[in-house]
Amino acid sequence: MLTIFGVPSAALFGQLLIGLINGSFYALLSLGLAVIFGMLNIINFAHGAQYMLGAVAAFLLLQFTGIGYWPALIVAPLIVGAFGIVIERTFLQWLYKLDHLYGLLLTFGLALIIEGVARNYLGSAGLPYALPESLRGGQNLGFMFLPNYRAWVIVVSLVICFGTWYAIERTRLGAYLRAATENPTLVRAFGINVPVMITLTYGFGVALAAFAGVMAAPIYNVSPQMGAELIIVVFAVVVIGGMGSILGAILTGFGLGIVEGLTKVFFPEASNTVIFVIMAIVLLVRPAGLFGRGA
Amino acid sequence: MLQRNGEAIGFVVMVVALMVAPFFTYPLFLMQAMCFALFACAFNLLIGYVGLLSFGHALYFGWASYLSAHAAKVWGFNPEFAILTGTLTAAVCGFLAGSLAIRRQGIYFAMITLALAQMMYFVALRIKFTGGEDGIQAVPRGKLFGFIDLSNETTMYIFVMVVFLAGFLLIYRIIHSPFGEVLKAIRENEPRAISLGYKTDRYKLIAFVLSATLAGVAGSTKAITLQIASLTDVNWPMSGEVVLMTLVGGLGTIFGPVVGAFVILAMQFKLSSVGEWVLVIQGVIFVTVVLLFRRGIVGEIAALFKR
Numbered sequence: 001m002l003t004i005f006g007v008p009s010a011a012l013f014g015q016l017l018i019g020l021i022n023g024s025f026y027a028l029l030s031l032g033l034a035v036i037f038g039m040l041n042i043i044n045f046a047h048g049a050q051y052m053l054g055a056v057a058a059f060l061l062l063q064f065t066g067i068g069y070w071p072a073l074i075v076a077p078l079i080v081g082a083f084g085i086v087i088e089r090t091f092l093q094w095l096y097k098l099d100h101l102y103g104l105l106l107t108f109g110l111a112l113i114i115e116g117v118a119r120n121y122l123g124s125a126g127l128p129y130a131l132p133e134s135l136r137g138g139q140n141l142g143f144m145f146l147p148n149y150r151a152w153v154i155v156v157s158l159v160i161c162f163g164t165w166y167a168i169e170r171t172r173l174g175a176y177l178r179a180a181t182e183n184p185t186l187v188r189a190f191g192i193n194v195p196v197m198i199t200l201t202y203g204f205g206v207a208l209a210a211f212a213g214v215m216a217a218p219i220y221n222v223s224p225q226m227g228a229e230l231i232i233v234v235f236a237v238v239v240i241g242g243m244g245s246i247l248g249a250i251l252t253g254f255g256l257g258i259v260e261g262l263t264k265v266f267f268p269e270a271s272n273t274v275i276f277v278i279m280a281i282v283l284l285v286r287p288a289g290l291f292g293r294g295a
Numbered sequence: 296m297l298q299r300n301g302e303a304i305g306f307v308v309m310v311v312a313l314m315v316a317p318f319f320t321y322p323l324f325l326m327q328a329m330c331f332a333l334f335a336c337a338f339n340l341l342i343g344y345v346g347l348l349s350f351g352h353a354l355y356f357g358w359a360s361y362l363s364a365h366a367a368k369v370w371g372f373n374p375e376f377a378i379l380t381g382t383l384t385a386a387v388c389g390f391l392a393g394s395l396a397i398r399r400q401g402i403y404f405a406m407i408t409l410a411l412a413q414m415m416y417f418v419a420l421r422i423k424f425t426g427g428e429d430g431i432q433a434v435p436r437g438k439l440f441g442f443i444d445l446s447n448e449t450t451m452y453i454f455v456m457v458v459f460l461a462g463f464l465l466i467y468r469i470i471h472s473p474f475g476e477v478l479k480a481i482r483e484n485e486p487r488a489i490s491l492g493y494k495t496d497r498y499k500l501i502a503f504v505l506s507a508t509l510a511g512v513a514g515s516t517k518a519i520t521l522q523i524a525s526l527t528d529v530n531w532p533m534s535g536e537v538v539l540m541t542l543v544g545g546l547g548t549i550f551g552p553v554v555g556a557f558v559i560l561a562m563q564f565k566l567s568s569v570g571e572w573v574l575v576i577q578g579v580i581f582v583t584v585v586l587l588f589r590r591g592i593v594g595e596i597a598a599l600f601k602r
Contacts, residue, residue: 043402094586100402101348102585105542108535109581116574232531236410239403269421276414280395283407287398 007265013144015261021150021219023257024157028212029234030241030249031161035168036205037243038181039198042092042103047234048227049114050206053080054213055222056118059129069132069218076214077207084206088199111228118224126221153215160211161250168246177201236279242292252290301600302467305550313456322452323521328560329459330517335540335552336466337509342538343547344470345502346482347397350405351412352510352537354392355385357529358415359511360518364431365424367519374437374445378458378515385511386504388415393503397496412534419529430525434518451520458516462509467549469505478502539577542584545591554592 003009029047036044044050057076061067067075087110095103131149138147168174177197180187184194213227220226241252256275264271282290316325334356341347363381366372372380396407419425426432436445445451469475480488481495488495518524527533536559544555559577566573588595 043406091582091586098589101405102589104348104350104402104405105538106582106585108538109578109585112535112578112581113575114578116571116576116578119571119574232409232413235406236413239399239406239410243403272417272421273414276410276417279407279410280414283395283398 005266010144012265015265016258017144017146017150017261018264019258019261020154020254021257022260023254024154025212025216025230025253026234026237026257027161027250027253028157028215029209029230030237030253031164031246032205032208032212033234033238034243034246034249035164035208036202038246039177039201040088040092040103041096041100042107043100044202044205045104045107045231046087046110046114047107047205047209048229048231049111049118050080050084050227051209051213051216051230052118052224052227053083053114054210055129055217055226056122056213056224057210058214058217059127059222062129069214073211073214077210080210080213081203081207085199085203087206088202092202093195093199111231115224115228122222122224124224126223126226129217129222131218149218153219156215157212160208161253164208165246165250233275236275238289240275240279240282240289242289245289245291248289248291301597302549309550309553310460313459317449317452322448324560324564326452326455326520327517328557329455330513330520331537331540331560332553332556333459333462333516334510334513335537335544335556336463336549337506337513338537339541339546339548339552340466340469340509341502341506342541343551344475344482345478345499347499347503348402348405348538349396349408349503349506349534350538351392351408351410351531351534352507353529353531353533354408354412354415355389355507355510356514356517356533356537357419357524357526358388359385359514360524360528361419361425361431363515364434364518364524367437368431368434369424372437373441374439374454374519377437377519378512381515381518382508382511385514386508389504389507389511390500393500393507397499397503409531409534412529413531416526416529416531419526425524425526428526430523431518432523434522434524436519436522445519455516455520458512462512463553466509470549474498474501536577539581541591543580543591545594545597546589548591548593548597551591551593558592 029051033044033047036042036047054076057079058069058072061072061075062069091106091110092103095106135149135152138145139151140146168177176187176192180192180194180197188194216226237252237256238249240256241248256278259278260271260274263274270277286292313325313329334352338349338352341349359381361381362384363377366380367374367377392408392411395411396404399407420427436451438444439450439454443450443454445454470478477488477493477498480491480493481498485495514528517528540555540559541552542555543558544553545551562576563573566576584591590598
């Protein structure tokens with residue numbers, strides 16, 4: 001068997017693939033966080049819980065209404081996104097004038113509520129979600145076996161990430177969004193309804209998390225804890241990438257997924273902590289993050 | 296020692312209440328509550344007086360409890376040296392994490408402290424001496440200074456109370472010292488403090504290390520009292536819990552964290568039968584306090600008296 005640096009190539013590429021998959025989720029989630037932070041100035045601690053809700057929604061749709069994976073990919077983010085809009089209108093809108101910390105604390109409370117309710121009704125064990133029929137099987141690439149579903153996840157998240165980046169950085173709507181984060185009063189004077197824009201942005205960010213959740217359902221088990229475990233890693237990704245930058249969120253997400261995968265091959269004990277270690281090093285060298293501007 | 300009348304009365308009431316309480320409720324519960332109260336006071340030193348929200352204080356609390364438990368059990372240290380070992384551990388961890396975290400402010404600071412704490416949680420999960428999922432159990436309470444037997448419940452209670460009150464008074468002293476005034480100036484307006492010539496980063500780091508160290512005293516004392524050090528103490532929900540305690544009691548009030556710790560612990564104790572719903576109830580309290588009672592219990596009462 002072919003070996004690279006003393007590691008069987010199949011294992012190396014296998015871990016690289018897992019890293020790329022994890023990276024897809026890091027990128028999607030940190031992208032959602034960045035979008036919400038940009039508009040609302042709130043660190044959405046409930047992001048992990050909303051990701052979990054996406055997976056749970058897909059599971060429940062299949063279980064009780066027979067709605068399968070493909071429709072769920074649209075329906076579940078819509079439901080969870082609508083839930084996000086309700087949250088923004090009932091809770092978050094009162095906090096914009098206060099210290100940012102209150103937003104963090106409130107969404108932390110929301111995360112506890114959502115996770116607690118999920119645990120009560122679903123139990124702590126994971127629930128299986130079957131792969132969609134059309135994406136079973138895989139390709140033999142010669143040097144490794146690539147399951148179709150994993151290839152699909154990587155491609156879709158790349159498309160979504162760069163689609164969002166394009167929408168925000170290159171379109172008129174994105175220009176309004178960026179202008180509103182700089183100076184909401186002025187943008188309002190141009191006749192643009194900024195509060196509605198803020199609400200929809202939060203809904204979009206939440207829907208993005210839920211979308212990631214639906215995509216994660218067939219790979220990881222659907223469990224109430226799945227978001228809580230991920231969110232802290234995503235926070236580290238955000239600190240490394242620099243919160244100001246959409247592109248930073250995407251590139252750091254994928255990059256760190258790969259680094260984590262490689263660590264699992266060469267030094268498995270450190271695979272859980274490597275991202276945090278990188279965060280510490282980046283903070284020493286560039287406190288604003290790799291793609292961040294200022295402090 | 297205590298400057299303002301209201302605070303002096305409050306302190307006397309607290310001491311009397313702590314002396315009488317064991318006759319009405321479980322001493323073990325009270326000892327645990329005092330450890331958490333000290334932990335919350337240490338946390339409040341940062342958020343309430345410097346304006347820094349550390350979301351990773353479980354790191355200092357938990358690792359101090361591991362090291363003191365290990366020192367007492369494996370190295371056979373007397374309880375006072377075991378607690379000292381844990382406290383020093385927390386101080387070193389606080390210095391390392393603090394030097395990194397104070398490079399950023401506000402929510403970034405919160406996220407960095409949280410991420411660093413989670414890193415050390417994974418370390419605790421992996422390495423041998425922490426006992427992984429089992430934790431360090433059957434920690435001996437030992438003899439204080441070699442002759443005061445702490446296996447006696449009353450002696451233990453008095454010891455924990457002395458530690459708690461000493462920590463509390465130290466924090467009070469820090470807040471009302473010139474050093475504390477600089478901290479408050481940094482909280483109110485950091486650029487102005489810098490322009491006045493204060494090296495604010497150095498002040499923030501010292502405050503961070505002090506807070507981590509006192510959290511370490513709390514964690515070490517808890518490990519000796521309850522005779523166990525476990526993963527729960529070092530995992531992130533613990534960091535959230537100490538935020539909740541302080542928030543409920545009142546950020547930036549001297550008695551707030553104490554009241555908050557007792558309220559939250561009593562709630563968990565009474566509600567232990569409802570299982571996972573405790574999580575939901577804590578979340579609801581979080582949301583309610585942030586939306587409606589940002590001053591917390593003690594803060595609201597103080598505001599009532601001021602009118």
